[in-house]
Amino acid sequence: MKRYTDMEYLRLSKGRKFLYKIAAFFCAIPRGLKNFFLGIVRAVVNFFKSIGREFADIFTTFVKGDWKTKLSYFVMGFGNIARGQILRGLLFLLFEAVFIVYMIVAGAKWLSMLPSLGKVGPHEVYNPVLDQYTTEYGDNSFKILLYGVLTIFFIIAFIYTWRVNIRQNKLSEQIIKSGKPLKSGRDDLRSLVDDNFHRTLLALPLTGILIFTVMPIIFMILVAFTNYSGINDGYANNLFTWVGLDNFNTLLAWEGAGNVYSATFGEILSWTLIWAFFATFTNYFLGMFVAMMINKKGIRLKKLWRTILVLTIAIPQFISLLYVSKMFDKNGIINGLLSDLGIISQNIDFWGSTAHNALLPRVMVIVINIWIGIPYLMLIATGILMNIPADLYESAKIDGAGGWKQFSKITLPYMLFITGPYLLTSFTGNMNNFNVIYLLTGGKPINAAASSAAGSAGYTDLLITWLFKITTGEGAKYYMASVIGILVFVVVAVISLVVYNLLPSIKNEEDFQ
Numbered sequence: 001m002k003r004y005t006d007m008e009y010l011r012l013s014k015g016r017k018f019l020y021k022i023a024a025f026f027c028a029i030p031r032g033l034k035n036f037f038l039g040i041v042r043a044v045v046n047f048f049k050s051i052g053r054e055f056a057d058i059f060t061t062f063v064k065g066d067w068k069t070k071l072s073y074f075v076m077g078f079g080n081i082a083r084g085q086i087l088r089g090l091l092f093l094l095f096e097a098v099f100i101v102y103m104i105v106a107g108a109k110w111l112s113m114l115p116s117l118g119k120v121g122p123h124e125v126y127n128p129v130l131d132q133y134t135t136e137y138g139d140n141s142f143k144i145l146l147y148g149v150l151t152i153f154f155i156i157a158f159i160y161t162w163r164v165n166i167r168q169n170k171l172s173e174q175i176i177k178s179g180k181p182l183k184s185g186r187d188d189l190r191s192l193v194d195d196n197f198h199r200t201l202l203a204l205p206l207t208g209i210l211i212f213t214v215m216p217i218i219f220m221i222l223v224a225f226t227n228y229s230g231i232n233d234g235y236a237n238n239l240f241t242w243v244g245l246d247n248f249n250t251l252l253a254w255e256g257a258g259n260v261y262s263a264t265f266g267e268i269l270s271w272t273l274i275w276a277f278f279a280t281f282t283n284y285f286l287g288m289f290v291a292m293m294i295n296k297k298g299i300r301l302k303k304l305w306r307t308i309l310v311l312t313i314a315i316p317q318f319i320s321l322l323y324v325s326k327m328f329d330k331n332g333i334i335n336g337l338l339s340d341l342g343i344i345s346q347n348i349d350f351w352g353s354t355a356h357n358a359l360l361p362r363v364m365v366i367v368i369n370i371w372i373g374i375p376y377l378m379l380i381a382t383g384i385l386m387n388i389p390a391d392l393y394e395s396a397k398i399d400g401a402g403g404w405k406q407f408s409k410i411t412l413p414y415m416l417f418i419t420g421p422y423l424l425t426s427f428t429g430n431m432n433n434f435n436v437i438y439l440l441t442g443g444k445p446i447n448a449a450a451s452s453a454a455g456s457a458g459y460t461d462l463l464i465t466w467l468f469k470i471t472t473g474e475g476a477k478y479y480m481a482s483v484i485g486i487l488v489f490v491v492v493a494v495i496s497l498v499v500y501n502l503l504p505s506i507k508n509e510e511d512f513q
Helices: 006-011 014-064 067-072 078-082 086-113 141-177 185-192 197-223 246-252 256-295 302-314 317-327 333-340 359-385 390-398 403-431 434-440 463-470 478-500
Strands: 123-127 132-136
Touching: 014 067, 014 141, 014 478, 067 078, 067 141, 078 086, 078 141, 086 141, 086 185, 141 197, 185 197, 197 478, 246 256, 246 478, 256 302, 256 359, 256 403, 256 463, 256 478, 302 359, 317 333, 317 359, 317 434, 359 403, 359 434, 390 403, 403 478, 434 463, 463 478
Parallel strands: none
Antiparallel strands: 123 132
């Protein structure tokens, strides 16, 4: 693509400027992807370099350290206790003792069973007392995978704590050699509520993030490499096992049995992106225009109009969406009203009971989502519009700028700068907008090409509602849902990173300061 200088760009017509911006946007996508992957490569290289430096420091500390430091390599906290830091040393020692006891009692067992995910499943055993065969349950694959992951996390935490213990000994030696006194237990406690109070505050949230966010994500990723499902539930029916990349091959293969999943995934992904685009930008621009109209000078009853719009927020979506779904039903109020007025002779199938009428329900969900989303954008835009300096508009009027010129040169750039990150999060949020689709159409009309093996997906199903269908029922395919979840994460992450780096809020931050 030809690059224009600033002067050349100013000489271009409006149409050519617009096309140039569009071309520049699409040309920036490969560059953004390239920078993204190069960043990953650099991060991996730096990670291994840091690991190498850590090993070198551990070796050097052991060789040059005194006997207290050397013994601390095997008995955590010994060096601290020997140097008078009793509290710090006891905490290290206690952590090591808990780790050793856990690994002996349970940790080693879960790790040893992790490669197989269990060997003895549910089986029939003869009960001489009852004179009949009864089911005896064996291993639990789900527990093995869960506690195996927890054990690995505990081992990582132990290695990190052991490394901190080595650093503490090295630092203590350096302080003693410099002639300065070491911190006592009282100093450590005082530091937790003073100098290092930020670490004290962050300790609990960080632990919560690790337990309730990071570990479930890793568990979900691991499920994608198993055959965990309603049939192979890991305990009551059958054990589940590792299957490697078979699930990914099934989803991405365009030949054989996997074609059902790959074709369905491709179609639903394309509709999800289309839905997210229209659901985001229709709400954004219409919400902005509604806010501009209400805020316009001379408009009366401004509070009343805002209150009416906010009422749609106050009513729970569960109620309003179900009600709207029944209103536009084939035998609903809307069809009855249109029929009574003589506008239609046959009821309109708004939600599409057949695949031949798939376009109308897709348009309907986008239009109804506008009714739901405009009030939020109206409130956001109202606050932002009130903060745009009135001098800018007055200067523009003096220069002869009309309403459209003022909007395109002042209002829209200001709005995009402030709400750019919101637009991005709104787009990704709409990709996972379960309520609107499921409560209005339930994913209908059913896609005949997607068999029950692919969750009986419909033409209005998003990836999130398709996941729900796949994971419900007796044959729930949790493994396939996990694979789809991983691929969705990749798609959303790539889009988010590319668009984020193109946002005016990031590129031209100094322009609005």
